Amino acid sequence: MAQKHDTLQNVQVITKKNINVTTSSSPVQLLNTKDAFKRNSLTVADALKHFAGVTVKDYGGIGGLKTVSVRSLGANHTGVLYDGIALGDAQGGQIDVGKFSLDNIEQIELYNSGPVDILSPAKAFSYGSLLVLKTNAYSINTKDEKSGNVQIQYGSFGFFSPAIKYKQQLGKKIVMGFNAMYQQANGAYPFTSYENSNTTKKRKNSAIKAFRFEYDASIQINDSNKINFKTYYYNSKRGLPGAIILFNDISNERLNDRNFFIQSSWQKKAGIKGELLLSAKYTADKNYYVDPTYPNSFGRLENEFYSKEFYLSASYGYKVNKIFKLSFSSDAFNNRLNRTDIFAADFANPTRNSFLNNAAFQFKKQRFEITGNVLHTLINEKVTNGKPGRNLSAFSEAIAASFQPIKNIPLRARAFYKHVFRAPTFNDLYYTNVGNTNLKPEFADQLNAGLTYGKQNLGFMRSITFTTDAYLNKVNDKIIALPTQNLFQWSVQNIGKVNIKGIDVSLHTKTKEWKNVRLSADVTYSFQEVLDVTDNTSSVYKTQLPYTPKHSGSSSFSIEHKRATLNYNIIFSSYRYKQGDALFVNLLQPWNTNDVSFSYSFGKTFSTNYKIILEANNIFNTQYEMIKYYPLPGFNYRISLNISFIKQKQSYEY
C-alpha cells in the first residue's frame, strides 16, 4: 500500500524534474522533506548537517545564526535559490539557513558546481556552491482540488510552532495557495557552566519569535508554458545571546529582521527548439540591531538598515539536437543599502548595479555528458558618502563531465573544474571604521573528480546510491577582517590564501518491502584538509583553518513498518581548533549527537490523514559546541501533530 502511494505521487506531480545524483556530472546532494523529518530536522540548517562536505556553523538555539560553508570555501561562496530565484545577499553575503523551517519546503538540493539545468538565471552560475530550496507551491496535482496541512509543534525550551498550508486548484491550469508559520521559543536551554563544570547554567537572551507568510500562484498552460508568482514575508524578533563570557552573564543585544520579496518567473517554449525563462524579483529587507547598554552618550547603540533589490533575468535555451543544448542568460541587479539610525553618521549608503551574462552548453548522451559555462560579471558602485568600492569586470567559468565506461554497469566517473569569485559585500566595503573600499573580489578554484554508482532493484535492495568525490580547492585574496595596530581598529583585507583538499563519500540504501518492513540507511563522510597558506612567516602557516574538522559525517538508519517509522541519526565531527595555533587552549573537543524519532500516521491517505512525530534530539545529552563559547543544546524533544487533507475531484484521470 505504502509503496503504491509513493509511486502514484510521483506520477501526479507534473512539474517536478527528477535529479539523478549518480548521473550528474558535478556532485549533487538532495533531501526531500519526508527524509528530512526522518533526520530530526527542524530547519534547513539541521538537514544540511547530513550532507557531505558541508560545515554548518551553529551558534546555538533556534534563534542562533547558522551559516553553511561548502567544502571550506566559506559561507560567502554558498548561494541560495528559493523557488528558482536567488536570495539577495549584497549586504552580508552569508545567508542564515536556520531561518528556513522545513514545514513548507519540499526539497533541499546542494550543487557543488553549478545548476544541473543550464536553462537557469546567470546568478545561479556565480556561486562556489548552490543551495536550492523548493517549496511545493507550484506543483499541480492532476486529481486534487484542494489540499491543506495544519501542523502544530511543541518542544523543549518553550518551543511552539503552528504552521498551515493550503492549496487550491482553479480549473486545470491555475493553482494558488498560501502557507504561514509562527514560531516562538524562549531558548533558555541548560548547558554545563564554563566556570564550574559541576553546575549547569541556562542560556540567556536567546528567545525568538518569528512569523512567515507566503502566497503562491501558478498558471500552467501546458508543460512548456507556465508562470509562477510568489510573495514572501518573514519577520523575527530575537535576542542575541552572544558568546558565553566568563563571570559575566549580562546579555542585552537584540535583532529584529524583516524580509519581503515578490518574484515571478515565466517559462515558455520559443519555437520548436527554443525555450525562454524570464524572472523578476523585488526584495525589501530591514534589519534593526540594538545594544541598550552601549557606553556612549545615548546609552545605547542602534543599527537600522534597509536593503532593496530589483532583479531581472532572461534566459534562452536552444536545443541544437537531441543531445546538444545551448543557453544564454542575462541578469541585471540593482542593490541599495541605507542606514537610517541616528548613529549612521556618514554611512556610505551604497548602490550597486550588477550585470551578469552567462553562456552555457550541455552535451548529453546516455553514457557521456559534458557541461560548461562562461560567466561575465560587471559591477558598478555608487555611494552618497566617501569613496565607492571598485568597479569590477571579471569572467568565471566551469566545466563538468561524466562518463559511464561500461554499458550495463551503473558506475560513472565524473570531474569538474570551476573558477568563481565572490564580490566584496556591502559590509566588507562600508562597515563603519572596518570596511575597506579597496577590496578586490575573493577567488575560489575548485577541481573535483569522483565516482558514482546507482542501482535500482538489486536483489532485495530497492536502491543503492554511492558517490565519492575528491577535490582540490584554492581560495585566493580571501576577504578577512583583521585588527590593525590595536584591537579597536579592524580592517577588512584581501590577504587570505587557503589550500583545501577533501574527500566526500555518501551511501544511500533502501531495501524492498519484506513483511511490511522497509529499511534504509544513509551514511556520509567528509575529510577536509584546509590549510592557511597566507603568510609563510606566520606561526599559523599551513595549519588547519579554524573551526574546520578534518573528519565529519553523519549516518541515518530508518525502519518503516506499515504506518510507523523509527529513525536513528548520528552526526559527528572530529576535533577542531578555534585558532590556527594547535594548542590545547584552542582545542574544541570532537562531538557526536544521537537523535531518535518516531512517527505514526493514521486516518485516510486520500482524505484526512493524521501524523504524530516524536523527536528526541541529542539523547545522550552531549555538551558540545561548534563555535567556542557558544554552547549547543543538550537533550531536547519535539512533538509534532500534522493533519493533512486532500479533496479530490469526482472523476479520476488516470
Next chain:
Amino acid sequence: MNIKQTSFAMLSAVLFLSACKKVKDTTPVLPPEFTLPEGAYVLSEGSFNANNTKLSFYAKGSSTTTGDVFLQQNPDSTAGLGGLGNDAIIYGSKMYIILNQSGLVTVLKASNAKFIKQISFKNGITNKQPRYAVAARGKVYVTSYDNTVSVIDTSSLAIIKTIVVGANPEGIAASANFLYVANSGGFNTIPDSTVSLIDLNIELEVRKIKVGVNPYKVEINAAGNVFVSAYGNYTTIPASVSVINGALNTTSINLGSNFSYSNVRIAGETAYLYNNYGGTGTAKVYNTTTNTVTRNEFITDGTVIQTPYGLNIDSQNGDVYIADAKNFTSAGTVTCFGSNGVKKFSFSVSPGVNPNTILFKR
C-alpha cells in the same frame, strides 16, 4: 546477504561513526609553588569573546616561561581569569587584574599569583567595563567605560566610592595630590579630548583639561609633568601626544606631528612613545627634561617587533621589555632590550595572545 546481515552491516556503520574520543591535554602542568622567584609577570589580554586572558611568568635568567602561571598556581580555576585583561598593577602584596569583558577586577597575591578575590564591576544589567588602574594613598583607582573611576579599598577589596569623570575613560595616572584620567569618548561618534583632574583629598573631579582627540594613556615624569597619548579618530585626525604642566594643571601643549603615537610609557625622565599611527618603527625615545628626541628608533640592532602592544622599563637596570602582539591571533612574545636598544633575550607567552602588560616581581 540476507536482510539480517544487511541490517547488521548498516548498524555497525552507525556505531562506527559514533565512536569519538575526547582529546586529552598533553601540556605538562607543574605543581603550584609557594613563592615565585624574581622575574616578570606578563598579562595577555586575549581576544574578544574568547575568555583567554592569561598571566604568564618569566623567572629571571631562565630559558622557559610558565605560560599560564594563574592555572599552575590555582589548579582548580580551570576556567581561567576571564575575558580581555586590559591592565594589571602590583600594589603592596597584591596584584589587581582588570578584566574588561568579564566585568571584574581579580585580585591575586603578588608573590605567587594565588587567587584572593574577584571584585564585580557590574551594575544591574550593565557591565561597567573596567579598563585601567592606578594605586595611590592606599587605594586602587579603576577607570570604567561607564564614565566612572571606582575606588577600591585595598584591605576590604570592595568598591567604596565611584567618581564620575568624562566619557569612556581609559588610562589613569596619580601624582602626589591628583589623579589624571584620559576621557576617550571612544564610543561616541565624536570622541572626547579631555583629561579629568581628580583631587585625591576629596576624590572628586575638579577640572577637565583639553588634550589631543581620543586620549588613551597617561604617564607622569619625574618632574611631575603629565604626558597624554591620544588615538585621534583613526581616519582624519592622527594620534598625538600632549603634555600637561603638573604644577598648573590647566592647559596642555601638543608635541606636534612628529609625535603621532597612541601609547606612552615613562621611567624617570625618559618617555618611550610607541604605536606610531600609520608610521613605522617600534618606539621613539624622548627626554622629557630637555624636551629633545634621544633616539627616533629605540631598537638599534635591527630586531623586529611586529606589533608593539605593551612596554615597561625595569627600574633596576633600565632594561626595556616590549610585548609583541604579532598578528593579534597567534601567541605573543616579550623581548628584553638594554637601554641602548640592543636585544638581550626574548620569551614566548604562549598560550597568551596579545600581551599588553609587563610587571616586575622582585
